[in-house]
Amino acid sequence: PLPDDEKTLYGQFPKTFKWSTASAAYQIEGSWRAHGKGLSIWDKFAHTPLRVSNSDNADIACDSYNKIDKDVEVLKRLKVSHYRFSVSWPRVLPDGTNNHINEAGLNYYHRLLDALEAANIQPQVTLYHWDLPLALQKVGGWENETIVHRFRDYADVLFSRLGSRVKFWITLNEPYIVANLGYGYGTFAPGIVGKQYIAAHNLIKAHAEAWHLYNDKYRATQGGLISITINSDWVEPRSPYKQEDVDAAKRYLQVDRCKHQKSFPLPEFTPEEIKRINGTHDYFGFNHYTTVLSFPVDLGNQGTGTTHDRTWIESGSFWLKITPFGFRKILKFIKDEYGNPPVYVTENGISERGAVDLNDIHRTHYYENYINQALKAHVLDGVDLRGYTAWSLMDNFEWAAGYSERFGLFFVNRSNPTLPRIPKNSASRYASIITCNAHLL
């Protein structure tokens, strides 16, 4: 007989389950200097030599700024009930502050919301998906604690101007990646090294202020949900027989593991700040892609190294292997660790690189198996899973990898100036999965 995690579970999500697909402003919009938009740290980073593969940038990206109708057309084909997109902060507030609101920029999101409404697709809006206004980076970006107020002011503009039409908000996308890749390793914008803990500290405070603002000033009239989206891989010990690998796996999933960091002082929250931050979530927003194997490194600092099992099927991204079993396990971990919160999976998906093949069996395989593991987490493990989001709607600017890694359900033909969105086979498969509420698997 097949082991339990390899057997297909036949069942369904509740009727109210939210099926979505996602994008992010910098990755798809283009029009980097249109109609008064300010520059972002990614505009600058992508125009700096050697930062992005093939010197790609997102000046044009998928040209979504000019293709609302095309984007909504493909969303309709997917039969999603929801669409997750992000707002470009410098498109709305060119210098990062609410001294000047760029109405033309805001208008783009109004027109997108109009088109989604006409298609009966509910918006899920991320306030910050990594494109910080360059003007704010000039004063330290996430290293400068005044950003907490700038972010709250920006959130205020979006809640007051878009909030009557948006009932699902995500404050920050993956603060862990922002802090570690943007301010720790420096491989993402703004390319700063060694400042991850102060960046993380201010990201958390900024999120909490935006949540409180919504809670105090908008919730009663607008009645939406607001939370943060965090990412985590699942982890298994490299050798289940080595206690040190098992310990490393435990550390990997612990939020307070940086307490063990001894090389430099960590910013700490005051008791008042802790009180202010605690509970600032209406749901658990979660991005998940893969599993890693853990082993100990740098024991003085209680570090954890990670690797992969060579039998795991690869993707177009070095860090992403096909490991559906880990999805069920981490969803169960979230239930047990955080008291069974309502969970929305806000990203899950796979990439390819190289030659174009619209028959993307690796992606169909990935979605079928990951979604079935999510179904098991819900039906068998009792995880309160409320929604699932495929990353991504279409091939787009994959950050430091440029256009070389493609996560889309739709292929974007970049050699054709009209940038047509062409369905991969996985797109119709995802639509069938949605139509049957996952039962068809």
Ligand code: PNW
């Ligand atoms: C997420 N890693 O980022 C982002 O939210 C998306 O914008 C992005 O396109 C997608 O995942 C695919 O990468 C990640 O290196 C970036 O482990 C890097 C990693 C994980 C997630």
